[in-house]
Amino acid sequence: MSRVRSARGLLLALAVAQLSACATIEPWVKPYERDRLADPIMAFDRNPVSAAYTDHVYEAREGARGALGSSGGGCGCN
Amino acid sequence: MHARVRRLAFAATLLAWPVFAGVLPEERADVLYHSYDGGGVTISGPSVLVRKQAGKDFSVSANYYVDSVSSASIDVVTSASPYKEERTQESVGVDYLRGKTLMSMAYMTSDENDYTADTAHFSLSQDIFGDLTTVTLGYTRGWDQVRRTGDPEFAQDTDRRSYNLGVSQILTKNLLLGLEFESITDEGFLNNPYRSVRYLDPQSANGYSFEAELYPHTHTSGAFATRARYYMPWRAALSGQYRYYNDTWDVTAHTAEIGYTHPLKRGIIIDFKYRWYTQTHADFYSDLFERSGEFNFRARDKELSAFSSQGLRLGASYDIARQGWRFIDKGTVNLYLDHMMFDYEDFRDLTQPTTPGEEPLYGFDANVIQLFVSFWY
Numbered sequence: 001m002s003r004v005r006s007a008r009g010l011l012l013a014l015a016v017a018q019l020s021a022c023a024t025i026e027p028w029v030k031p032y033e034r035d036r037l038a039d040p041i042m043a044f045d046r047n048p049v050s051a052a053y054t055d056h057v058y059e060a061r062e063g064a065r066g067a068l069g070s071s072g073g074g075c076g077c078n
Numbered sequence: 079m080h081a082r083v084r085r086l087a088f089a090a091t092l093l094a095w096p097v098f099a100g101v102l103p104e105e106r107a108d109v110l111y112h113s114y115d116g117g118g119v120t121i122s123g124p125s126v127l128v129r130k131q132a133g134k135d136f137s138v139s140a141n142y143y144v145d146s147v148s149s150a151s152i153d154v155v156t157s158a159s160p161y162k163e164e165r166t167q168e169s170v171g172v173d174y175l176r177g178k179t180l181m182s183m184a185y186m187t188s189d190e191n192d193y194t195a196d197t198a199h200f201s202l203s204q205d206i207f208g209d210l211t212t213v214t215l216g217y218t219r220g221w222d223q224v225r226r227t228g229d230p231e232f233a234q235d236t237d238r239r240s241y242n243l244g245v246s247q248i249l250t251k252n253l254l255l256g257l258e259f260e261s262i263t264d265e266g267f268l269n270n271p272y273r274s275v276r277y278l279d280p281q282s283a284n285g286y287s288f289e290a291e292l293y294p295h296t297h298t299s300g301a302f303a304t305r306a307r308y309y310m311p312w313r314a315a316l317s318g319q320y321r322y323y324n325d326t327w328d329v330t331a332h333t334a335e336i337g338y339t340h341p342l343k344r345g346i347i348i349d350f351k352y353r354w355y356t357q358t359h360a361d362f363y364s365d366l367f368e369r370s371g372e373f374n375f376r377a378r379d380k381e382l383s384a385f386s387s388q389g390l391r392l393g394a395s396y397d398i399a400r401q402g403w404r405f406i407d408k409g410t411v412n413l414y415l416d417h418m419m420f421d422y423e424d425f426r427d428l429t430q431p432t433t434p435g436e437e438p439l440y441g442f443d444a445n446v447i448q449l450f451v452s453f454w455y
Contacts (some may be wrong), residue, residue: 028210029250039309050412061387066242067242069258
């Protein structure tokens with residue numbers, strides 16, 4: 001029984017350590033250093049309406065599907 | 079009926095893959111004209127996407143999309159009749175921002191004369207680690223009905239599910255990384271009710287005949303993609319992407335892409351992209367079966383054959399309202415031109431008859447045009 005308690009205590013300590021570790025992660029890129037990343041040219045999909053259509057064309061012509069980022073939709077046309 | 083029965087038809091069409099979950103998507107309206115021309119097929123139509131914030135926590139969006147199809151593709155020319163049809167797709171979505179969590183829901187319906195599809199989508203995005211990381215979980219559910227023109231008795235259902243996990247990571251002041259995994263599973267009627275496979279037939283004048291294709295009733299796939307975007311020292315962006323795909327029909331595919339975005343003076347942005355794709359064929363695919371009913375499952379869909387393709391894009395955007403105009407903060411006119419080249423490795427061109435199985439391999443080029451205007455308000 002005491003072994004079980006010890007194990008539980010150890011798990012709890014580890015969990016707390018993990019949580020506190022998360023809480024103390026220092027962002028290595030500060031918010032004021034993100035101006036370049038916020039530039040519209042850095043967007044993965046700058047124009048959602050175009051990205052969705054483009055993915056739709058790929059999915060219609062190719063056997064592969066999914067994980068296209070913007071998730072294209074719709075038909076595939078013969 | 080659009081031959082490719084693979085429309086999980088994500089309502090997530092409306093939802094860009096979020097880089098930061100702690101903000102609502104931009105308020106903007108887009109009006110796009112699209113045109114695809116290649117392999118005897120032309121498809122064109124509009125797409126209108128409008129997004130508006132409601133209060134400070136909600137954003138709503140709506141999309142209207144049309145495909146007008148005129149098809150005389152290689153399949154149609156060799157075993158059916160050219161056709162014209164129209165598909166209309168409508169979708170609505172809502173996003174709710176609470177702290178650093180973004181919840182998104184969308185619903186889409188797609189309709190054409192012999193196919194309807196309803197799709198619901200839900201996703202949850204969360205910023206963590208000082209907003210350096212955004213994790214997104216998504217679930218999509220689709221209900222399709224396949225019909226057949228001229229056969230009022232024919233109606234088959236297909237159920238679709240998709241599970242999506244995405245991570246966006248800020249690596250440095252100049253570098254963004256994205257990872258995404260998506261698993262899709264379909265169950266029901268998955269083949270095209272019009273398409274045929276061909277088999278050797280000594281009784282036929284040309285040495286072969288056609289019979290209906292027959293697919294398994296389940297299909298599960300997994301795709302893993304990684305993409306990166308790097309800010310160049312002279313205000314430009316370099317991008318790269320790789321995707322690995324595999325499914326239970328034994329199709330394995332690789333996709334690689336590189337891109338470059340370069341702003342010029344006077345509000346002009348130029349985009350270049352090169353894309354390469356290759357896949358193996360499905361295990362029940364054959365260009366020419368030995369005899370009728372040779373296997374339990376059979377397909378001669380060129381999208382399930384072994385092939386590779388390459389694509390080039392040139393795009394340009396011009397900011398037409400840099401100083402704003404009335405309630406409009408910014409407006410752009412955009413033109414994207416894509417040229418795609420497809421080379422099939424085991425799909426033959428039956429329009430050039432010779433000994434069955436020795437026809438030249440098929441290939442075609444396609445041109446895709448996107449012309450659209452966008453307004454931010």
